[in-house]
Amino acid sequence: MAQTEINSMLSELASSESQEIVEEEEESSIRVVRALYEALSGGDVEKVQRLLASDIEWWFHGPPSHLYLMRLLTGSVSWDESFVFVPLSFAAxxxxxxxxxxxxxxxxxxxxxxxxxxxxxxxxxxxxFDTSLTVTCFGDPTKPSPSPPSSSIRFPWLWQSQFTKVTGKSVPGLLLAI
Structure with a gap:
């Protein structure tokens, strides 16, 4: 077997193993976040505290009147008076x-x-707040996205919000880069 064939097989194997590791990380991360929403909906303050870092970095974009999660987690409203978060989709x-x-x-x-x-x-x-999200991979999904030279794992780098019929009203668009 030629050295180029061996290198090619090793590269393919490493890429496959790396992709499996990333998929496991994504599944694990989604489980953690799902557990957080379950704890929020059940009023399980102790579980919420175990899942959130004490020095969590928080960035909010929306009307100040919509700081529901911040007010809930800081105790400025009771769990009974709080906004109810209904997750519709998860993507990692x-x-x-x-x-x-x-x-x-x-x-x-x-x-x-x-x-x-x-x-x-x-x-x-x-x-x-006041937006909806649909994860969108720009370009041909069958071709790998450009990535740093040291990585052979394909990640979508951009996603864009889309209007959903759930709220029945127009919402502003949102484009985020990961």
Whole structure:
């Protein structure tokens, strides 16, 4: 067997193993975030505290009147008075988990982008209100996206929000780069 064939087989094997590792990380991250929403809906304060880093980095984009999650987690409203988060879809890109959802009516759309660190601790939240999200891979999905030279793993780098019929109203567009 020629050295180029051996190198090719080793590269393919490494790429396959790397992709499996990434998929496992994504599945694990989604499980953590799903557990958070279950704890929020059940009023399980202790579980919420175990899942969130004490120094969580929080970024909010939306009207100040929509700081529901911040008010809930800081205790400025009771669990009974709080906004009800209804997650509709989950998508993971490495350690980032994107969740699209609405309130229980459904009147208000939101997007949460969570970062889950090794060990299952949520370390970052980017919160967007009055928008909906559909993950979109730009370009030909059968071709690998450009990636840093040291990586052979394909990630979608851009995703864009789309109007959903859930809220029955127009929402602003959102384009995020991961």
């Amino acid at each position: 890109f490495g350690s980032t988990v994107l969740v699209e959802g609405c309130d229980h009516n459904p009147c208000v759309s939101w997007v949460h982008a969570w970062t889950v660190a090794d060990g299952g601790m949520i370390t970052q939240l980017r919160e967007y």
